[in-house]
Amino acid sequence: MRERLITLLLALAALAAFYGLWLRPGPSMDPDADVARPTSAERGGNGYAALYEWLDRSGIPVHSLRERYTALQDAAPLPTGNLLILSLPGVEVFRSEEFRALDEWVRRGNTLFIAAALVDQPNWGVRHASSAVVEIESLTGIEFENAETRRRRLDETPLAQRVRELEKERADAAKDESADEAPDEASGESEGGGVEVFDEPTNIVLSPTGPHALLREVRRLELTSDYQAQEWSVRIPYDSFLLTLARTPAGEGVLFEQRVGQGHVLLSAGGSLFTNRALGLADNARLMANIVRARVGDRGAVLFDDLRQGLSASYDPARFYRDPRLFKTLGILLALWLVWVLGSTRLRAPAILQHDPSEAELVRRAGGLIARTVPPHHIALRLFDHFFAGVARAARVDPKDAREREQLWSWLERHAALLPQELDQLKTWYADAHAGRKPPLVALQNLLDHLGTRIHT
Numbered sequence: 001m002r003e004r005l006i007t008l009l010l011a012l013a014a015l016a017a018f019y020g021l022w023l024r025p026g027p028s029m030d031p032d033a034d035v036a037r038p039t040s041a042e043r044g045g046n047g048y049a050a051l052y053e054w055l056d057r058s059g060i061p062v063h064s065l066r067e068r069y070t071a072l073q074d075a076a077p078l079p080t081g082n083l084l085i086l087s088l089p090g091v092e093v094f095r096s097e098e099f100r101a102l103d104e105w106v107r108r109g110n111t112l113f114i115a116a117a118l119v120d121q122p123n124w125g126v127r128h129a130s131s132a133v134v135e136i137e138s139l140t141g142i143e144f145e146n147a148e149t150r151r152r153r154l155d156e157t158p159l160a161q162r163v164r165e166l167e168k169e170r171a172d173a174a175k176d177e178s179a180d181e182a183p184d185e186a187s188g189e190s191e192g193g194g195v196e197v198f199d200e201p202t203n204i205v206l207s208p209t210g211p212h213a214l215l216r217e218v219r220r221l222e223l224t225s226d227y228q229a230q231e232w233s234v235r236i237p238y239d240s241f242l243l244t245l246a247r248t249p250a251g252e253g254v255l256f257e258q259r260v261g262q263g264h265v266l267l268s269a270g271g272s273l274f275t276n277r278a279l280g281l282a283d284n285a286r287l288m289a290n291i292v293r294a295r296v297g298d299r300g301a302v303l304f305d306d307l308r309q310g311l312s313a314s315y316d317p318a319r320f321y322r323d324p325r326l327f328k329t330l331g332i333l334l335a336l337w338l339v340w341v342l343g344s345t346r347l348r349a350p351a352i353l354q355h356d357p358s359e360a361e362l363v364r365r366a367g368g369l370i371a372r373t374v375p376p377h378h379i380a381l382r383l384f385d386h387f388f389a390g391v392a393r394a395a396r397v398d399p400k401d402a403r404e405r406e407q408l409w410s411w412l413e414r415h416a417a418l419l420p421q422e423l424d425q426l427k428t429w430y431a432d433a434h435a436g437r438k439p440p441l442v443a444l445q446n447l448l449d450h451l452g453t454r455i456h457t
Contacts, residue, residue, distance in 0.1 A: 010340045017332045035124045037309040038087040038115070038275055040064045045201075045224075045277035046124055048085070048304055051288065054279075060292060061301035066313035069098040072105045072303075080109035080262070081297020087271055088116040089125055089132040090308030099138060107261025111295040117271030118144060119254055120204055121227035125271050129230065140258065140265050142242065143235040197227050203281065204229055204270065206246040206254050214245060214257070214266075214290045221246055221255070222281040223270035232269055264295060376441055380433035383441075387448045394455045417454040422447065 036044040040052040041064065055062045065075055065084070076082040084105075106112050116132045117125025125132065133144045157165075206221035233252050234242065246255035255273075258265040272278045279285050296302060307313075320326065357365070370379075388408055395411045409427075412418055426447060429439040 006343070007340065010336050014333055014336050017336075018329060037091070037124055038122075038271065039306045039309045039311050040304040041306065041311065043276065045275065046122055046272070047276050048274065050276040050279050051274050052304065054285075055292070055302050060296065061299075063301055063303050064306045064311070065303045066307045066311050068095060068307065069101040069105070072101055075303055076301040078297060078299050078301075081295075081300030082110045082303060083113060083292065083296050083300065084110065084303045084305060085113050085115065085274075086305045086308060088114060088135050088308075089128040090135075090305075091310045092308050092312070094135065094138065102139065103260070106263040106265060109262040111264045111266065111291075112139075113266040113268070113291065114139070115268045115271045115273055118232040118269040119229055119248065119252075120223040120225035120270045120272050121229060122224065122272050122275075123226045126227045129232070133232075136267070140260075140267065142256070142258070142267060144232045144269070145235060146230065146232055198225070201226055201277070202229070204248065205282075206248060206270075208246050209244050212243075212245060213294050214287065216286075216290055218283040218287050218290065220282040221273065221284055221287060222278060223254075224272040224275070224278045224281070234269070266291065266295075376438040377433045377436050379441055380429065380439045380444055383444060383448060384430060384433065387452060390452055391455060412451075412455075415455065417457070418451060422451065426451070 036042050036046045038046050038048055040048045040062070043049040052062055052064075061077065063075060065072075067075070072084075073079060102112070114136065116136055118129050118132060121129075129146075137143050201224045204223040204225055206223065208215045208218050208221070231250070231252065234256065241259070243257045244253040244255070245257055247253050254269045256267045256269075258267065273284055274288055279288070292302065388405060391408050391412065395408065397407070412423060413420075429444050429447075432439045
């Protein structure tokens with residue numbers, strides 16, 4: 001019993017280790033693993049499931065792109081007239097060969113829509129705005145900067161003085177015990193977060209800039225933010241034209257369009273414009289309808305880049321074997337197996353000692369054998385023979401001369417210590433035994449014992 005209990009405990013420990021390392025690695029290794037990502041399969045507030053089903057029911061081909069951009073040419077039925085929806089920041093990095101494949105795909109006559117969580121701060125994009133800015137610049141060449149970076153860029157203070165002021169700020173920050181780290185110069189964000197979280201999501205209102213084919217019947221747009229909104233401004237590239245389609249109440253552009261070859265790039269500095277919880281706000285759905293009507297061809301398709309948000313259709317065995325959690329799990333299982341083998345497993349089974357049965361055990365087993373093999377009415381007849389032998393001795397009659405049981409029955413009926421109902425019951429069972437019927441042996445034995453005791457008293 002002790003060995004089985006130890007084995008059960010070790011098996012449960014191995015199961016807990018496997019569960020913690022493989023089934024739920026998010027809380028211990030990736031703080032954003034449990035956050036709903038903007039994918040076409042996500043039905044939560046941040047997903048695109050509503051947009052995906054709406055377009056599908058409208059007869060527009062929609063696909064979940066779970067491969068890299070090198071496979072873009074085979075992802076849609078036609079090489080042109082397609083729309084690709086990309087949300088940034090993502091969890092999957094871009095490869096160098098993808099940038100060229102995407103640029104050629106757009107220049108061929110397709111549209112890339114980038115929804116970057118910059119101005120709004122949904123929970124899947126908070127504290128990652130800097131990475132989104134870098135990815136936007138790599139994909140489109142368009143640069144964004146926050147208010148602090150823009151202030152420093154436009155500051156006319158001499159460089160030497162700015163260096164002295166910066167050193168003074170760093171020294172003061174190092175003395176401040178409440179500050180964990182100095183602010184990031186590139187993004188104005190602290191590594192620990194420092195972003196105010198709202199009790200309920202807050203909407204950010206956007207205003208269209210003027211008449212445009214994509215803004216037909218669009219009077220207002222809204223973004224949804226879970227954290228405090230940030231200020232980001234675009235830096236107009238020198239070698240191309242960037243059209244602003246929507247602005248914030250402060251006048252900063254949020255929605256832009258850029259012509260690239262025969263295609264277009266639509267850039268939104270808000271990542272929640274077409275998500276499930278924001279698609280029905282204001283005129284967001286109307287804007288998407290205009291984009292599809294103007295940029296998607298007759299047989300074109302709408303693609304959702306789900307690979308960038310963690311949904312991949314390919315399996316990488318090399319990545320599986322490079323994962324350190326595999327070797328941690330194998331090490332823990334091996335250690336638990338060694339503990340079980342060395343600590344609780346007996347190398348040689350104990351010898352089984354067989355004892356001779358006692359007299360009581362022999363009698364009990366012999367009685368059980370007889371009870372299983374001899375018919376019950378034969379046992380009852382044998383019990384009656386022993387009983388009437390005792391009655392004959394009590395009546396001072398030679399048992400050999402007592403050939404007729406009627407004399408003994410008469411003697412029993414005249415005995416003052418015996419009750420008539422007991423004799424009637426005894427006669428009934430006596431008749432059953434002689435007729436081959438099964439009498440209750442236990443009750444018969446008890447009745448014969450009581451009668452014999454009173455007869456011999």
